[in-house]
């Protein structure tokens with residue numbers, strides 16, 4: 001059985017709705033969240049190639065291409081996300097520079113060692129199985145060139161009492177849940193994340209990405225490959 005059936009269903013529905021409109025991302029506009037625009041500029045400074053795991057609509061890749069990156073690879077398990085990304089790529093005449101692939105972590109194995117300069121993965125590795133998340137980081141270490149950079153954005157950590165009080169989250173294993181939405185959620189603490197990345201990447205900067213008018217935030221990790 002595919003472990004990600006309900007994940008695919010969730011995201012296909014979400015991206016399918018956008019596909020049915022004519023709303024497409026305009027890469028000439030800076031990312032709306034300033035911390036993301038700044039992180040991206042650090043990531044792609046004078047680099048030719050980028051890979052995004054769990055790329056969704058591909059916005060990060062399109063913005064990178066607009067800012068001068070020459071080649072962008074996006075991987076996403078949602079067929080609709082990739083359809084939308086390909087459509088946006090054509091709309092913006094960027095399709096000779098993009099390579100969008102439908103699938104999960106297994107696709108990383110097909111990419112050559114030291115072949116890409118920088119990588120990104122936003123709000124994905126804490127929504128997949130923990131073993132797969134660790135695999136993504138190992139593979140990024142292998143695929144990215146010497147001193148290659150990686151920008152990872154994680155969801156916020158949720159206080160334990162929320163899980164105790166709320167049946168929205170079904171516990172699967174320690175700190176790992178399946179939401180009623182069908183998505184997985186790994187309540188990945190900062191210290192566990194640092195332990196996981198440590199063999200592969202050095203943490204060079206950390207930034208909070210606050211959400212306006214809520215107490216919720218995302219966490220942005222600037223990483224450099226240990227090779």
Ligand SMILES: C[S@@+](CC[C@H](N)C(=O)[O-])C[C@H]1O[C@@H](n2cnc3c(N)ncnc32)[C@H](O)[C@@H]1O
Nearest residue numbers: 011054055056076077078103104105122123124
């Ligand atoms: C929260 S969205 C983030 C999308 C994009 N990175 C962004 O920040 O806008 C998570 C994305 O991860 C993708 N995804 C979830 N599980 C995946 C898996 N096992 N392999 C590849 N992509 C996956 C989903 O289809 C979805 O597009």
